Amino acid sequence: MISxxxxxxxxxxxFLMILPLDTQTQHPYVGVFITLVGVGIGLxxxxxxxxxxxxxxxxxxxxxxxxTTGIYAYIRHPMYLSVLVAMxxxxxxxxxxxxxxxxxLLFVTMFIKMFYEESLWKCHTPAYIEYxxxxxxxxxxxx
Numbered sequence: 001m002i003s004x005x006x007x008x009x010x011x012x013x014x015f016l017m018i019l020p021l022d023t024q025t026q027h028p029y030v031g032v033f034i035t036l037v038g039v040g041i042g043l044x045x046x047x048x049x050x051x052x053x054x055x056x057x058x059x060x061x062x063x064x065x066x067x068t069t070g071i072y073a074y075i076r077h078p079m080y081l082s083v084l085v086a087m088x089x090x091x092x093x094x095x096x097x098x099x100x101x102x103x104x105l106l107f108v109t110m111f112i113k114m115f116y117e118e119s120l121w122k123c124h125t126p127a128y129i130e131y132x133x134x135x136x137x138x139x140x141x142x143x
Contacts, residue, residue, distance in 0.1 A: 003057040006113040010083070013106035017087055023094045031093030038086025044071040045078035058117035060124045068131055074140040076118070076131070080110050081138045 025031070046054060048070035055061050071078045087106055091099040114137065121128040136142060 002116065003059045006109060006116065007057050009109045010106065010113065013102050013109060014083070014087060016102045017090050017094075017099060017106070023096055023099075025093050026095035027092050031089045031091075031095075033089070034092055035086045035089030038082050038084070038089060041071070041078050041085060042082030045082060048072055058113050058120065060120050066121070066125060066127055066131060068135075072135070074135060076135050076137050077114050080114050084110055084138075 048067050050065065053061070053064050053067065055064070075081065084107060087103060091103045118128075118132075
């Protein structure tokens with residue numbers, strides 16, 4: 001149930017951010033570039049998954065495999081990073097207090113989702129604890 005709530009909040013905040021609300025764009029080129037970087041990170045993450053292994057909810061699917069290759073060799077949550085970078089680009093495009101307030105809510109939701117997923121993985125396989133020692137959450141060698 002918590003997984004569905006977190007995913008629902010994630011999409012709700014994304015929806016709120018992409019509503020135009022008659023707001024003029026402030027920095028469209030910079031924002032689009034940042035958004036494309038986020039999409040690229042997501043595509044790298046999806047590329048490493050085997051068919052049927054990808055899951056949008058922070059639950060562990062039956063017969064899933066821990067992915068530790070490609071971008072996952074450096075960071076544990078490229079898909080979450082992808083969403084946060086892409087939506088930061090949207091916030092830059094519109095550049096309003098509203099956009100950044102909703103972005104903060106999205107950021108908090110994604111962090112809760114990330115920590116929840118990590119707790120499930122720790123219970124699912126001891127290999128995840130070893131994987132955590134070798135990688136960072138979002139930024140290689142930093143965090």
